[in-house]
Amino acid sequence: MIALSGGVGGAKLAFGLARVLAAGDLTIVVNTGDDFEHLGLLVCPDIDSVTYALAGLSDRERGWGLAGETWGFMAALKRLGGADWFNLGDHDLAMHVERTRRLAGGRTLSQVTAELSGALGIAHRVAPMSDQPVRTFVDTDTGRMAFQPYFVRERCAPVVSSLDYVGAQDARPSPAFSEALARPDLSAIVICPSNPYLSVDPILALPGVAEAIRASGAPCVAVSPIVGGQALKGPAAKLMAELGAVPGNAAVAAHYRGLVDGLVIDAGDAADAAAIEAAGMAVLATASVMVTDEDRARLACECLDFAGRLV
Numbered sequence: 205m206i207a208l209s210g211g212v213g214g215a216k217l218a219f220g221l222a223r224v225l226a227a228g229d230l231t232i233v234v235n236t237g238d239d240f241e242h243l244g245l246l247v248c249p250d251i252d253s254v255t256y257a258l259a260g261l262s263d264r265e266r267g268w269g270l271a272g273e274t275w276g277f278m279a280a281l282k283r284l285g286g287a288d289w290f291n292l293g294d295h296d297l298a299m300h301v302e303r304t305r306r307l308a309g310g311r312t313l314s315q316v317t318a319e320l321s322g323a324l325g326i327a328h329r330v331a332p333m334s335d336q337p338v339r340t341f342v343d344t345d346t347g348r349m350a351f352q353p354y355f356v357r358e359r360c361a362p363v364v365s366s367l368d369y370v371g372a373q374d375a376r377p378s379p380a381f382s383e384a385l386a387r388p389d390l391s392a393i394v395i396c397p398s399n400p401y402l403s404v405d406p407i408l409a410l411p412g413v414a415e416a417i418r419a420s421g422a423p424c425v426a427v428s429p430i431v432g433g434q435a436l437k438g439p440a441a442k443l444m445a446e447l448g449a450v451p452g453n454a455a456v457a458a459h460y461r462g463l464v465d466g467l468v469i470d471a472g473d474a475a476d477a478a479a480i481e482a483a484g485m486a487v488l489a490t491a492s493v494m495v496t497d498e499d500r501a502r503l504a505c506e507c508l509d510f511a512g513r514l515v
Contacts, residue, residue, distance in 0.1 A: 205392040206384045207232045210403025211250040212267055213429055213437055214396030215257035220500030222258055227327035231384040236332045237340035237369055237406030240352045242290055245300040259324040270295050289357040314378045331380035333407045338371045340406055360439040364446045367401055372409035385416045392511035393417055395426035399440045400459045423514035425507055427468040428456045454479040465514045
């Protein structure tokens with residue numbers, strides 16, 4: 205099966221799926237629209253969030269980065285007057301340095317991601333959505349800006365009027381992504397609880413991807429990132445409102461209409477089921493907030509069972 209994932213929220217379900225599926229049965233395809241060059245290094249926040257989660261290294265208290273991180277590099281950078289708005293931990297820095305070094309040596313992002321995740325003991329396939337650069341830009345009331353300055357430096361404060369996935373139309377799905385989509389035994393496609401606009405749409409913007417998902421014959425299930433009308437993490441609900449939708453699960457269903465067969469929502473939002481079914485989707489209402497490893501594995505099993513019933 206295929207899991208489409210963004211960063212922190214998606215990584216939780218990716219972890220659960222990896223817990224319950226054999227390595228050869230799961231390809232985790234990760235958004236690269238958030239990637240950017242910083243201090244001469246290629247930083248891939250969503251790939252790293254997924255990688256660290258699967259390796260059991262992520263900081264679950266802070267919600268991002270590595271557990272046990274230290275910040276000596278950032279302190280030294282700040283003393284020198286460097287760009288300190290984006291935090292790079294001392295241990296995390298090794299990932300960006302090694303990734304950049306290998307890419308400069310002629311490796312593709314797919315190859316480097318496979319090598320580095322393998323070095324951390326990850327057996328399941330983690331793949332970027334594309335080996336060609338795709339960068340998310342946001343048009344706001346304070347001007348056009350790349351995603352990371354909007355998200356980190358500006359803390360998502362500007363009002364967004366539109367989004368642009370620059371480079372998507374000239375990019376191709378990564379080899380692992382294309383291979384997984386073409387598998388005759390593809391059993392399911394699960395869209396993790398990631399931001400539909402910022403984490404999933406860049407993947408779907410790649411030429412042929414949405415069409416391949418529809419043509420695959422595999423049921424496509426999405427897990428809503430909205431609980432009680434709010435995003436558990438990130439600006440999904442804020443973006444919905446700014447782009448003209450009423451924040452909630454019905455807006456998620458409308459966004460994925462024509463692509464997704466079933467939507468997983470939190471049990472506390474069961475009253476939203478009728479509106480979602482009106483959009484042509486089946487609904488599974490369950491405990492969707494993942495706090496423990498058991499939560500992650502349980503939700504993964506429920507998503508797979510739900511998808512199986514939609515075949």
